[in-house]
Amino acid sequence: MANQLQPLSTSAAAAADAGPREAILDLQSRVNRDIIGQERVVERLVIALLANGNVLLEGLPGLAKTRAIKSLSRNLESAFSRIQFTPDLLPSDVTGGEVYRGEGTGGGTFEFRKGPVFGNLVLADEINRAPAKVQSALLEAMEERQVTVSGKRYPLPDLFMVLATQNPIEQEGTYPLPEAQMDRFLMHVTIDYPSDADEVRVLRLVRAENAGAGAAPPPKIPQSIVFDARREIDAVTTVGAVETYMVALIAATRRPSEYGDKLRHWIALGASPRGSLALDRTARVVAWLRGRDYVVPEDVQAVAHDCLRHRISPSYEASADGVRVDDIVDEIVAQVAVPA
Structure with missing residues (x-):
């Protein structure tokens, strides 16, 4: 993995005055203080926010997946919604639905009541615990940024991101996400155990929070900062050689036999064109966060695993040999020639 970006430590007001990049790095720094x-x-959460995409967070219970999402919402001017996915959930519990309102004269009308998907940051907690019909209720929202109920379309907020979580080991009572829905996520981010030293800091942080639970939170960073940042990111350039490199990475997932026996035996199904689009969008964000107005191959490599992890289907042979998808992406990055 590429080195982490270095967040700046500034107040929200000073960061906003300095520019969108400094304000976004301040946001990242705040969340890092909450999630040790x-x-x-x-x-990756910040990258997805700036790239206007959705994130699937995968990790074992208790690794601060929900806390990370809540911290992002707490420090950003946004409406936070949480959907706890369960086997008995209905699609209308996600999107909302029409409710009949009677009137005193005996008549009445139907009015649409918005569901939790109409928030700015929507936490879809344990998304693989709900059946396919409910999971598919998110498809239109994630891709089209709208909800259709009874033939009427209802647009979602301009600032909208689905942050879904799932447990990678618990299979009983779960419904694996279909490839069509997995492809809707811009990034698939895995979360692992903290180091021993970091876990000591976690203990101290939680103690401090419990002791000062009534402390006032810092001022939230305005939504306008995110939109200003996105406009600057749209101006980041990608030269033809880097575009060709991104497409070559995706092509290696589709024609693995051209890149050696390992990939030929490991890959059953490659990435869709959404993979190329994801690499392009996120690499431009990385370049912008690093203070450049152009993309270099290292920016693409920094996000390759998160953009391709859920878009590659490993073969039975790879699964039998214990080859992870991350191992496959490592091999692709090693095999595809990097432009000068």
Whole structure:
């Protein structure tokens, strides 16, 4: 993995005055103070926010997946919604639905009541615990940024991101996400145990929070900062050689036999064109966060695992040999020639 970006430590007001980049790095720094030892995860959440995409967070219970998402919402001017996915959840519990309102004269009308998907940052907690019909209720929202109920379309907020979590080992009572929905996520981010030193800091942080639970939170960073940052990121350039490099990485997942026996035996199904789009969007964000207005191959490599992890289907042979998807991406990055 590439080195982590170095967040700046500034107040929200000073950061906003300095520019969108400094304000966003301040946001990242704040979340890092809440989520100790998970700088890579926090960085990916910020990248997805700026790239206007959705994130699937995967990790064992208790690794601060939900806390990271809540911390992002707490420090950013946004409406936070949480959907706890369970086997008895209905699609209308996600999108909302029409409710009949009677009137005194005996008549009445139907009015649409918005569901939790109409928030700015929507936490889909344990998304693989709900059946496919409920999971698919998110598809239109994630891709089209709208909800259709009874033939009427209801647009979602301009600032909208689904942050879904799932447990990678618990299979009983779960419904694996279909490839079509997995592909809707811009990034698939894995979260692992913190180091021993970081876990000591976690203990101290929670003690301090319990002792000062009534402390006032810092001022939130305005939504306008995110939109200003996105406009600057749109101006980041990608030269033809880097574009060709991104497409070559995706092509290696589709024609693995051209890159050696390992990949030929390991890959059953490659990435869709959304993989190329994801690499392009996120690499431009990384370049912007690093203070450049152009993309270099290292920016693409920094996000390759998170953009391709859920878009490659390993073969039975790879699964039998214990080859992880991350191992496959490592091999692809090693095999595809890097432009000068």
